[in-house]
Amino acid sequence: MxxxxxxxxxxxxxxxxxxxxxxxxxxxxxxxxxxxxxxxxxxxxxxxxxxxxxxxxxxxxxxxxxxxxxxxxxxxxxxxxxxxxxxxxxxxxxxxxxxxxxxxxxxxxxxxxxxxxxxxxxxxxxxxxxTPTDLTDAIERLMKPLKALHVKVHEIAMMMTIALRFVPTLLEETDKIMSAQKARGADMDSGGIIKKVKAMTPILIPLFVSAFRRAYELAVAMECRCYHGGDGRTRMKVLxxxxxxxxxxxxxxxxxxxxxxxxxxxxxxx
Amino acid sequence: MSFISAENVKFSYDEQNRNVLDDVSLKIKKGEFVALLGHNGCGKSTMAKMLNAMLLPEWGVVYVDNMDTSDEKLTYEIRSNVGLVLQNPDNQLVAGVIEEDVAFGPENLGVEPQEIRRRVDDALKAVGMYEYRTHAPHKLSGGQKQRVAIAGILAMEPSCIVFDEPTAMLDPNGREEVMKAIQSLHDKGITIVLITHYMNEAVLADRVIVMDKGRILTQGKPRDVFSEVPVLKRHRLDVPQATELAYRLIGAGVRFTDMPLNAEECVKLLEEVLG
Structure with a gap:
């Protein structure tokens, strides 16, 4: 789905x-x-x-x-x-x-x-x-003048990049968790809207836990690759x-x- | 002169806990391939993070290429010199396109754009992922993603790469791909520190270091370390399958002239025994 x-x-x-x-x-x-x-x-x-x-x-x-x-x-x-x-x-x-x-x-x-x-x-x-990266890159560059107004342009762009990167990964994970819960007898398709929403809890909780773990690991991996914010950072693609x-x-x-x-x-x- | 040298390193994550690292000293030479073994919680991942200044020792010092890791001015120089590849390939990739992900490290270091381009292409070629440079990471297999993660580290042009269980989440094919990539990097002269649970991977190293409860239990050439089957067993550690078989056969009275480390050696020794 x-x-x-x-x-x-x-x-x-x-x-x-x-x-x-x-x-x-x-x-x-x-x-x-x-x-x-x-x-x-x-x-x-x-x-x-x-x-x-x-x-x-x-x-x-x-x-x-x-x-x-x-x-x-x-x-x-x-x-x-x-x-x-x-x-x-x-x-x-x-x-x-x-x-x-x-x-x-x-x-x-x-x-x-x-x-x-x-x-x-x-x-x-x-x-x-x-590519999502190009797009966020374009947004970052078009928004650059806003830096003068203390808008954290680089940080916003970085967050967008990461969010876009993890959408498919988290979707895949949702599928997996759903299958896992179904295999344990979770019923997600029957009942009224309230019952269906309640049935989402066993999917959302593991998903959130895993998202936070991913966030932590990604932060470590980014630090290992010398990430320290937008200062002194160059880009491979020059527009x-x-x-x-x-x-x-x-x-x-x-x-x-x-x-x-x-x-x-x-x-x-x- | 050793490239990495840790002296009497002690570390704990919080004050009540016992020391995760308890007086660890080790030296790693330039171009060496070292495997770090030990069961869960023995401190090997903590040790890995000590080597690139992700963690700082509470006691003792770690030198990387004569740079003290606790010197904040040198942090990024150390991290670009000693790359760390982690276990989960998914959680190491930052960008939605392979080549842009690989460029992330050099971009952080402020490298010139054309130079980044060259490094990214070289790094992707080195791990055999160059054809995939415009793909999205989620469409790749685990082994391919991990190779991209390695390329991301390689693009910073480190002289040493520390792998923290790089194959733990991969299927056998992916494991083989990644081990091939690691070996080819070693052949190019990059110092490798490989943390692993798979003994057949540890056998490939020049030197094996076995850790237990935050201390170094034993170290030496794979053949020497794995010959000590009873010692390793006592610390709940595996030995390669071939070694295990030989050990049991010796116990049953078969005479082996040497300890085999892999299937081929084992077959040869068995043929010798059987005449």
Missing amino acids: TRDVSFGQYMPGDGVIHRLDPRIKLILLIAYIVFVFCAFNFVSLAVISAATFAAVMLSRVPLRMYFKSLKVVLIIVLITSALNIFYGGGDVLWQWGYLTVTKDGIFRAIFVSVRIVLLILLSSCLTFTT HMKPLDYVSLVISGIVLAGIVLCNVFFASIV
């Missing part, structure tokens, strides 16, 4: 997006997400969808990985679009008791679901093509802006300007 988490997993590869500077990727992701919510009509929505689709194709990550991450949010998409269909104003197309479907509602539902899908595709595109990065910035700038123009020249729908 815990094996299927594809959202946020790095997929090794050598595509164009893999080679982009992680800082650029992070900034572009934020820009695109903002513009996903700033696409007010179908033309601009089509433009940003096309850009997202292009990014997905350029990432050279198997499409089924994207479908897997979309599957996770399928229910959220369905619920929010259902809510939007019934809560729109404007021309009534169909009515049944309190439920009214309006043209506005349908448009709204389409926008919301497309936006959620684009959001997931864009962020998956970033996490599939960027340099390459021509590819400038090109991607320019292309993205054109796409985003296009969205602004589409918003201006075509009537807003939502």
Whole structure:
């Protein structure tokens, strides 16, 4: 069950997006997400969808990985679009008791679901093509100016790296503990929600104990490797802006300007 | 001149407890391969942490390459000179990508980026994990993870590596992989201190040190130490299987000319006996 988490997993590869500077990727992701919510009509929505689709194709990550991450949010998409269909104003197309479907509602539902899908595709595109370390590295470097405000940038980045590193390890461990408890007759699948939550205790306690032991051992191992905080630390990977990065910035700038123009020249729908 | 020298080291984790290390003195030469044996709680892991300044002696001194481990200014120089590989491979890897994990040590030492790159590539090649450099650690087997952990230490370019039961959590294949890696490091001139429960691993060492209750019980060449089967038995320690078999056969009246340390030697000696 815990094996299927594809959202946020790095997929090794050598595509164009893999080679982009992680800082650029992070900034572009934020820009695109903002513009996903700033696409007010179908033309601009089509433009940003096309850009997202292009990014997905350029990432050279198997499409089924994207479908897997979309599957996770399928229910959220369905619920929010259902809510939007019934809560729109404007021309009534169909009515049944309190439920009214309006043209506005349908448009709204389409926008919301497309936006959620684009959001997931864009962020998956970033996490599939960027190693967690690169990502935290990019965050560390982009946040560097905050050091002046006494924000512990290096420490935060280190904690993120370690957390990301141990997610799969702890998931695996949860699976093992569950099997071990099941083998001893623990019943986790029957009963109401309260009983099910209570049944989690024999899984969570060993998991916590082991997590603390791991933390202690990791701290020892880090000290053995001369870790002493961020002072005087260098990095193997030096980030340099390459021509590819400038090109991607320019292309993205054109796409985003296009969205602004589409918003201006075509009537807003939502 | 010995590379590591511990003199009359005493240590306890808290005041009520007996000394975990009780007046231990040992010397390790440059390029030597030393196996440290003893049953659980005999102080061998504590001794390992003494050698890279993770723990400091309460009494006595430890010198590494003429540097006193209690000198705080030298701590990181000592730790980069004497690497420590621990038992659980999972809990030693910091980063989510192999090569970035290996780079962690040299990054902490403030090495220049290109130099880190070179060291990481060399270290991964030395343990045969270079093809996996862009993989995530959780997709590797135990033996592979432990080799990556070794590479992480190797990238600091230490002249000595202390292994604290590196194969205890591995399957037989992983154990063999890791022992091969350790031997090839020894062949390259790196000083090895191997703490282990497996006697067939200890046999590979130049010298075996047996610890018991915080003291050094006996030490010497593997052949000499393992010949003392009754002494080791009395301290609840194993001997290699081949040695054990020979010991029992000698007890039953078979005449062996020598004590075998591994299966091949045992077969040869048995053939001799059987004519």
